[in-house]
Amino acid sequence: MEAIKVILVDDHEMVRLGLKSYLNLQMDIKVIAEAGNGREGVEKALEYRPDVLIMDLVMPEMSGTEATLEILDKWPEAKILVLTSYLDNAKIYPVLEAGAKGYMLKTSSADEILHAIRKVARGELAIETEVDKKVQELNINRPLHSQLTARERDILALLAKGYDNQRIAEESFISLKTVKTHVSNILSKLNVSDRTQAVVYAFQHGLVESSEKQ
Numbered sequence: 001m002e003a004i005k006v007i008l009v010d011d012h013e014m015v016r017l018g019l020k021s022y023l024n025l026q027m028d029i030k031v032i033a034e035a036g037n038g039r040e041g042v043e044k045a046l047e048y049r050p051d052v053l054i055m056d057l058v059m060p061e062m063s064g065t066e067a068t069l070e071i072l073d074k075w076p077e078a079k080i081l082v083l084t085s086y087l088d089n090a091k092i093y094p095v096l097e098a099g100a101k102g103y104m105l106k107t108s109s110a111d112e113i114l115h116a117i118r119k120v121a122r123g124e125l126a127i128e129t130e131v132d133k134k135v136q137e138l139n140i141n142r143p144l145h146s147q148l149t150a151r152e153r154d155i156l157a158l159l160a161k162g163y164d165n166q167r168i169a170e171e172s173f174i175s176l177k178t179v180k181t182h183v184s185n186i187l188s189k190l191n192v193s194d195r196t197q198a199v200v201y202a203f204q205h206g207l208v209e210s211s212e213k214q
Helices: 013-023 038-048 064-074 089-098 110-121 129-139 150-160 165-172 176-190 195-204
Strands: 004-009 029-035 052-055 080-084 102-105
Touching (some): 004 038, 004 110, 013 110, 029 038, 064 150, 089 102, 102 110, 150 165, 150 176
Parallel strands (some): 080 102
């Protein structure tokens, strides 16, 4: 079985060293690179394309949330697991809304963190229990489209104009594969089955101007 390739992004060297030493003891996980700040994390993620990116939140040059947004904008298939000390709403919701697949605390047990890495690698969500409680509270009465990233809202607006994937790719300066991933994410987040339903949702909720429809 091929090992899960991991990149560690944390501004504390001792945290990275400890994590790397422990993770590399696992038969199914291998740390392939490290980054000491968000900006470097973006560069390493796009260069190495790991199976899981473990991301701290508060770092110099670029925060973990900003790095997550930039990585997913350029590589929407990325699987990002937040590992942080912060349990406040102001940190939790923005990074999950940005598209992170997991949120664990540095106080979580080693087994819990391993389990989270494996879940995220499989494309599943991995949310620490205390964090999940806060997420559930935050999600009360929040509309489905609150989960959309800025890029996904832009893609939705182009869908509302009747653009096909190829034209969206040209307009947005991204690959056709990336467009397809964004569209799939939009459908999933809006809980609709096709592009037409997504566009109807967009107009019903005022996400696009009626003048945009062609």
